[in-house]
Every structure is written in C-alpha cells, then in structure tokens.
Amino acid sequence: MAKRKSPQRGQRASTSPATSGELARPAPEPLETTGRSLQPLDTNQIGWPSAWVRNTVSLLIIAHGLALIVAVSSNLAPSYVQGRILTRLAPYLNMTHQAYNALPLELTRGEPADFPLRVELQVPVADTTNGDARQVWQPMTIARLGDFAEAPAGQRATRWANVARWLSLTASADPEDEILSDFSARCVALAEKQTGQHYSGVRLTSPKVLSYDEDLALAGGIREPTDEAFQPTVVYSAHIVRLNEGTSAERLSLVPAQPAARTAKPTSSSEVQP
C-alpha cells in the first residue's frame, strides 16, 4: 500500500540511498494540497528528468494511451469516427500487436460469436439393415489440435475459441466468404492426412447454447429437445470434390451446399492437397 509522504521527502535526492543521518532529521511540515501549495514542486524536482524529456515522454504516453483507449473501446463494434481513427492508428496498433480486434473483453454477451464452433466431417457408413452406405456427420478430431468428439461444447484452454470467434464473425458478415471454404478445406486435408479416411462433406456448426429459461423449459419437459430451435446452427456446409483421385496429384476442393431455392453460383474453395 502506498504510504502518504511529506512532499519534502520526495524533494530529496532519491537517486542516492538515504543515510542514517538524513533519516534522523525531523520531518518538515507537509505542504497543503491546494493548487498554490503545489507550485514549489513544479520546478526542478530532484530526481525528475529535464523539462524537454518530461514533455516528450508525456506526449508519447498520451499518444499511446489514446491509441490504446481507441483500440479497446472499439474492439467489437466501432463507430464511424472510431473506425476512421483506427484506420489512422492501424500501422502502430498492428505493428506492435496492440489491436484488440473483436477480442472478448466482456467475456460473453450471449451471442453467436461467443458460442463454440465445431467442425464436422461427413463419412460413409454401411447400413446394416439394407446393406447400403449412408452418410453420417461426425465431429472432427485432429491430433494435438482439437477433438470435437471429446469436447463437443467447447475447446477450453486452446486457441480454437479465438479462431472460432473469428470465423463466426466472418460468417455473420458474409455466410459465403471464401475464408470459410478455404479454412474448411484445410481442416479436411489435415484430418484426411491424419486419419487416412476419405470424407465426402464438411460443415461448421454452432451447437445450440441454451439460455437459462430455455434450459429450464427443457428440463421441466415444457419443450422437447427435438424442437427446431434447439438444433445446431449450420454456419457453413460443403461437399468435397476430388480431382485426380487416386494419383499423386490428387486435389480436393469444396463446393458449398446450396439451399433448394438458390440460384446464384456458390464459390468453391481453393484446391488443397489431401
């Protein structure tokens, strides 16, 4: 805890250790805290840097502080003015990694960007009843990175939450952003490399996170878990197309799954080597 001190003590040369003789001196009367009584401290305070150094450092502190305040205050939804200022400050903030872009300072707002995002891969499974193969979705598992089968609700203590937030915000701005398909393609390629299995589809899903009231209704039997509202949200879904399959030049690409009424051409991912 900072002790209150008499100003005269502060005026002493603090760059040298206090001697016992100095300490034995009686303490002078403390100054008052009014503006006028502060004046004696203003000039050449012992231990302070020279005036030009103080002015320069003060300007740097103010500039850094303002940049920091703008970065922190506009981390999720910047206003027009904040956006303009951020554009000017971007070189400083980005080069020093001080940009708080969309970081969850609030911990949670109960919005989709705060919810987990899960990668699911589609695999053919033999149907024992009629001998046909059917497609099922299973959570992706990548060694040393993430196991969505083991932790379906969320990947704690990993960087996955940061990436998921980034992808969720991208999807909310543009559900067909190429970033989603390219990232999904990388997931498929890495999963196939590790498991040796071939997948036919990939999707990013956000499991339904229940509010307290919804959970209460579900637990009380007022609502059914099969309700549409309780199903996971599919953020992105795509079929996997293979080129030069079975050769060393095999490539895979993703073609987004289209809703039935859709007319625009979907954007495929870049080709990646499985």
Add this chain to the structure above:
Amino acid sequence: MMRAVMVRWNLFWFDPCPRAALTLPRVAICLVAALWFASFWSSAPAWLATDGLLTQPLSKRMLATDQIAVWQVWSPLWFTQSASLLYGWLAAGVVLCIVAASGLGGRLSLAALLLWVIAWANRAVVLSGLVEPTLVACLGYLIVEPGLPLWHRSPSASSKWTAGVARRLLQTHCWLLIAAGLLSQLGGLVWWRGEGVWWLAAAGRSNLIRIEQLRGHPLVVNGLSHAVIVVQILALWLLTLSAARPLGIACGMLVAIVYGGVADHGLFAALLLAMLLSYCQLRERGNREYNRAPTCNPAQSEIP
C-alpha cells in the same frame, strides 16, 4: 489550474521510484511470456506448418478480410512454414523469457523478447486472444525500466524516474483493462440480467463452473454474475485509494480469477496478476527509500 494539473501529471508519471519495484513484475511477466510460448508447443505445427490449418496464404487472406495490411503484421515467420523452425522459435522464446526474467542483459534482452513475442503473435494473429496485446504492452513498459537483476543484493539501491514511468504504465494499463472489461460487460444485456456466468458455462467457456452446477439455482447464477461486476467495480475504485490498495489488489486478484476460472482466459488472468504486482509496495528491511519516493504529495497517491 492548468499549472496544478501539469504538476500533478508530472508527480504521477515522473516521481522517482526504486528500480526494485519493477523486479517482481518483470519476473512474473516474463514467466507468463514463457508459459505463453510453451502453450503453443503441442499445436504449433498443426496450426502454422505447411500442412496446418492456418497456412500463409490462408492467414494472409484472413487478414485481408479484416482489412489488415500484411506489412503491418510483420514477422520473419511469414517466410517459413517449417515445423522445426516453429519449434526452434518457441524454444528460443522460452530461453529469452528466462534470460529476461533473470535480468541478464537488462533492456536488451527485454527488447529482444518483445520483438520475439510480436513476431510470433503477428504470424498467429488469428489465434490471438486477450493475452497477446497485453503481453506486448507489458514487455514494452519494462523496457523503459527493467528493474534490478535477480542477483542484485541491495534492492533499494537506487530510484529513477524511468522506474516511476514504467510502474505507472503497468498500473494504468492494468486499471484500463479492468475498466474496459467492466464497461464492455455493462454494454450487454446478459450481465445486467445476471446471466453472464450461465452463458459462459453453457457455451463451455468456463474452467471452473459446469452448467449442471447452475441448473435449478437461479440465485447462484444471478449472484455470481452480479458478483463479477461488483468485484470489478470495487477493484477499480479501491486501487485508486492508497489507504485501501491492499483491498484493491485483492479485488484485482478476484477479477483475475474471474477471467481465468469463471471464463477460460487463463494466461490473461496470470498476466493480470503479474501486472497487479506493480501496485505492491516493497517491504524489504531497510528499504526506507521506497516508502518515501513514489509519491511526494498526499493528493497524488489518490491517483491509480
């Protein structure tokens, strides 16, 4: 009035402070940096290597989507995707952290560590969380005054204005982060409604609390959520009062527990704790200088 403001400003920032006051925060911050590097060890190739999820072209496109110029996120790691080099970078980072924590090399080792951290953080910018920008800022502040080497026998040997500036920067940044978190929480409805802790647990983002523990206990849900807000308000207030600073530090520790336990920002919580050390006073025997030097005016000690 302007003159009084300037005098108080100068007192706040430039009053000399013992260099020893920065030693403990430096050690703690460097250890957090070491943990931060180590936390990437198992997953670095899966994220950033040639076959990883965030290859260079994809990472650059993600930055472009966020309207971040690639030259601004400078890093030598943009030129390599070798898993061995990634491991080498992490290992060297941990060594640098230990060297900087010991005080060897002073500002030079801290500057090298700062560049090392920024280079990694910029390459993995998509993976960045709350801890990265704060860690970079803390290391930057420590370059202003790194404190004394660990083997220094007389921690009260000297006071310098640079130590005062570095200490104030750490304190102010810590205070600002807590304030920003609080204001962000109050900007959303869930914390006002006392459901913040529920949403964290329900989304699987809480290290300590499971949804099963909260189910059917609305008082617990509301009480914990409101307590999170109250603790932050108390921390911000008490840290500014010199007489109540130990209580402020205790509340600050609770805030860190919220970030690390109630949520899942463990490294950020550890860094907050390290920054809180800058509020602590030294109590070494014979260190009378420290207890006089930091503030010259009683009114100044009211400033955070």
